[in-house]
Amino acid sequence: MATPAPRPEQAVRSASLAFRDILSDDGTHVRAWTNDPDGVIDGPTVVLCNGLGTNPYLWPWLLDPACGVRIVSWNHRGVGGSERPRDRKHVEIEHFVQDGLSVMDHFGIDHAVLMGWSMGVNTAFELAYRHPERVRGIFAMCGVPGDTFATMLAPFHLPRFAARAITVNACRVAQFSGFVANPVVRRIPMGPRTVRLLGRTGFMFPVADPEAAALGLQEFLTTPVDWYARLAIGTSRHARVRLSRIDVPTMFVSATYDVLAGARDMASASRRLADRGIDTEYVELRGSHFVQLEQPERVHQLLLDFLAGVEGSEGRA
Numbered sequence: 001m002a003t004p005a006p007r008p009e010q011a012v013r014s015a016s017l018a019f020r021d022i023l024s025d026d027g028t029h030v031r032a033w034t035n036d037p038d039g040v041i042d043g044p045t046v047v048l049c050n051g052l053g054t055n056p057y058l059w060p061w062l063l064d065p066a067c068g069v070r071i072v073s074w075n076h077r078g079v080g081g082s083e084r085p086r087d088r089k090h091v092e093i094e095h096f097v098q099d100g101l102s103v104m105d106h107f108g109i110d111h112a113v114l115m116g117w118s119m120g121v122n123t124a125f126e127l128a129y130r131h132p133e134r135v136r137g138i139f140a141m142c143g144v145p146g147d148t149f150a151t152m153l154a155p156f157h158l159p160r161f162a163a164r165a166i167t168v169n170a171c172r173v174a175q176f177s178g179f180v181a182n183p184v185v186r187r188i189p190m191g192p193r194t195v196r197l198l199g200r201t202g203f204m205f206p207v208a209d210p211e212a213a214a215l216g217l218q219e220f221l222t223t224p225v226d227w228y229a230r231l232a233i234g235t236s237r238h239a240r241v242r243l244s245r246i247d248v249p250t251m252f253v254s255a256t257y258d259v260l261a262g263a264r265d266m267a268s269a270s271r272r273l274a275d276r277g278i279d280t281e282y283v284e285l286r287g288s289h290f291v292q293l294e295q296p297e298r299v300h301q302l303l304l305d306f307l308a309g310v311e312g313s314e315g316r317a
Contacts, residue, residue, distance in 0.1 A: 016065050017056055019081065022074075022106045025098045026090055031081035032074040032103045035063050041070045044307050046139070047104060047112045048073035049096070049120030049127070052235060053228050055080050058216035060209060061296045069303065072112075074103045076231060079223050091234035096123045097130060104134065113310055115139040115303065118261060118289065122146055125241040128248060137249040137310040139303055142258050142289050144265045146240035151262030164236075171232040178226025185225055190218040202257060207293040216293075243272050249279040249313055251306045253299065255287040279313060281306075 018037030024030050033056050035041070048059070048071050055075060056063060062071050077091055077099070078084040085091065100123060104112065111134045116124035121143025128135040144151050150160040152167045174181070188194070192210035195217065199206035207213045252270045254263035263284055270282035283302060287294045 017063055020106065021081070022102055024095075024102045026085060026087070026095065028077060028085040028090065028095075028099075029083040030074050030077065030099045030102065032072070032106060034073070034107070035067070035069075035071045036065070041065055041068065043068040043070055044311070045070045045072060045109060045112050046115050046303075046307070047100065047109065049100060049114055049116040049123040050074075050076070051118035051120055051143075052076060052231055053079050053220060053223050054117070055216060055219045057212070057219050058290075059292060060212035060216070061300055067300070069307070072103060072107050072109065074099055078227050078231070080219065084227070088230070089234070091231050093119075093122050093126050093235055093238040096235075097127045100127055101131065101134065110134070111136050113137040113139060113307060115141070116143055117141045117292065118143045119148060119235050121261070122148060122235065122238050122241075125246065126238070129241050129245050132245070132247065135248050136314070137251075137306065138246075139251050139253070139306050140266070141253040141299065142255055142261045142291060144261055145243065145246075145269055146238050148238070148261060149236045151265040152260055154262035154264060155257055155259055168233065168236050171229045171236065175226050175229035175233065178224055178229060181225040185221055188221060190214050190221060203259060203288060204290050205257070205288045205294045207290070208296050209293075213290075213293045243269060244276070246273065247278060249306070249310050251280070251302065252282045253291070253302055254282070254284045255289060255291040256284055257287065258289045258291075260289045279309070 016035055019031050019033045021029050022032050046069050050073055053076055075082040113136045114124040121140040124138050125145035149167045150164040153163045191214050195210040195213045198204045250273055252266045254266040256263055267282050270280045273280040285291050285295055292299045
């Protein structure tokens with residue numbers, strides 16, 4: 001039976017994490033990871049489609065065996081030990097879907113609930129669209145099912161075309177100027193004090209455990225800026241997923257002040273699914289794009305409730 005999330009200050013110290021290198025369909029070696037290397041977690045399996053270029057340490061409460069959920073995930077191409085593809089164009093959502101399926105096959109997972117964060121929501125919905133037999137449900141956090149860049153900067157109420165133009169062009173600049181930024185970024189002293197300062201910016205809110213957040217953010221900064229920008233530009237080409245082909249339960253968890261994924265667009269996607277009679281729920285939390293670090297126990301409980309609902313709906317079918 002699933003148990004509540006561990007206290008944030010306990011999560012890093014009792015972390016259980018293992019990595020495995022696997023081969024994706026196009027020959028790219030991808031670094032997969034799980035929070036259950038010894039098979040001791042008594043709970044459902046969730047495939048995490050993580051935020052672009054992020055890492056397991058940004059989910060500290062999922063790295064404790066007491067979380068009650070078996071997580072399987074992977075690091076994006078060129079990030080955290082995953083190989084850069086030979087064809088540098090193979091960094092779009094369709095390729096992340098291939099990686100996700102390869103990870104599922106490696107761990108012997110026929111079908112599972114997908115949990116997406118940020119651009120991982122695109123991956124989760126695209127995987128469900130292309131391979132519905134592999135997906136039991138989608139827990140979508142701070143992300144939209146396609147055309148993400150047009151929903152960015154939502155708190156500033158910009159027109160969609162303007163938001164997309166600003167954010168995509170910012171990534172293009174970063175791609176070609178990354179060699180200048182990389183030495184600076186690598187020297188950022190990412191510790192608890194820096195995290196507390198970030199919590200005052202509005203881009204991120206105060207987090208439950210600055211020490212744990214610092215570990216994840218420091219790992220994030222190891223990815224070269226130009227490569228991260230290349231990944232972002234690749235994912236910016238992902239169009240909206242046709243929700244008429246999504247027939248599994250969903251939960252959308254948005255953050256009111258998220259500048260990287262529009263809460264209004266998440267609510268709209270949930271309504272469109274509801275209009276078709278799909279089991280869906282929309283929850284908006286007061287926070288930023290990093291709401292899982294700001295309100296870990298709340299997000300974890302929402303995940304547990306969603307998993308219980310999926311089990312219940314399958315039992316009634």
